[in-house]
Amino acid sequence: DRDSGRDRGRAQDRDRGRDRPTVVLWPDTFTSYLAPGVGRAAVAVLEDAGLRVVVPPTGPGRPLCCGLTWVSTGQLDRAKQVMRRTVDAVAPALDAGLPLVVLEPSCAATLRGDLPELLGPDTPGAARLAASVLTFAQVLDQYAPNWRPPRLDRPVVGQTHCHQHAVLGDAAERTLRERAGLTGELSGGCCGLAGNFGFEAGHYEVSVACAEETLLPAVRDRPAGAEVLADGFSCRTQLHQLAGQRARHLAEVLAEALAERR
Incomplete structure (x- = not known):
């Protein structure tokens, strides 16, 4: 029954x-x-x-x-x-x-x-x-090496979190983006927000100067149709507040493509 x-x-x-x-x-x-x-x-x-x-x-x-x-x-x-x-x-x-x-x-x-x-x-x-x-x-x-990510076939700009550069490395992220057809490099350095630093009194000018070093110019000069990526919450917040630009975690971009594929 x-x-x-x-x-x-x-x-x-x-x-x-x-x-x-x-x-x-x-x-x-x-x-x-x-x-x-x-x-x-x-x-x-x-x-x-x-x-x-x-x-x-x-x-x-x-x-x-x-x-x-x-x-x-x-x-x-x-x-x-x-x-x-x-x-x-x-x-x-x-x-x-x-x-x-x-x-x-x-x-x-x-x-x-x-x-x-x-x-x-x-x-x-x-x-x-x-x-x-x-x-x-x-x-x-490491745990799903045979999984096939959706193909996005578009350029990317954005930020690799400075903590990731310093401690974790980004080899797996580069490989995953390549397998998904996301081409181009993400900015290095620091977005300038850096946790609570950019919110503290007296730090605003330094915070903006850090963002203007590589991140903000890369986003402003991005090619048409480029995906703006930033896995770090601070990086996404900085882009939103200084550039009026919505950036997304790589998981969000892939999940959206999976939903469309279904």
């Missing part, structure tokens, strides 16, 4: 889910509260690539955080408290050997670099957490 058919369908879905590689999507503050569309887009792409996406558990009033806010403002004792809570929260995923996918480059760099440095070897799991961190493009490269 109809009910038994639905039950069989649910069971088959569960079976297929068990066969798929599981990845843990990190709920960074920028994505969760300021750009949730990036998170939804990432889930759509990762699932299309055959991956099962889960998120770590969070407690009421105690959202998870990489600790970057406290690190960047020198509040290192508070940063360590936040980071220890993060290590505890993702411990079950680390025990299962699951990768931690981080969409925001600054958060990924903090979890990869600052967290193990600040917590040190006395915090069980800190080094293991750092080693599990992957960017959106890295997890597709």
Whole structure:
């Protein structure tokens, strides 16, 4: 009957889910509260690539955080408290050997670099957490190497986050863009917003000068039909406020193309 058919369908879905590689999507503050569309887009792409996406558990009033806010403002004792809570929260995923996918480059760099440095070897799991961190493009490269991204066939301009340059590298991002037919180079350097720096009194002129060094000229002089990419929330904010230009995370661009392909 109809009910038994639905039950069989649910069971088959569960079976297929068990066969798929599981990845843990990190709920960074920028994505969760300021750009949730990036998170939804990432889930759509990762699932299309055959991956099962889960998120770590969070407690009421105690959202998870990489600790970057406290690190960047020198509040290192508070940063360590936040980071220890993060290590505890993702411990079950680390025990299962699951990768931690981080969409925001600054958060990924903090979890990869600052967290193990600040917590040190006395915090069980800190080094293991750092080693599990992957960017959106890295997890597709390592866990879904045979996935075929949609072809976009257009030029790109925009910004590779300075934290990504410094800590994570962008080889996987370059490869993914190439496979999707996105041609051209993204700007290096810094957008100038740099977390809270560009919002603080007395920093505006320096912030704008940084953006004017490479990013803003590249976007103003972009070829017709070019996609403006910026995986970092700060970079996207700077482009919006200084150039009136909407930039998107690579996950958003790919998810849109997937939806159109269907």
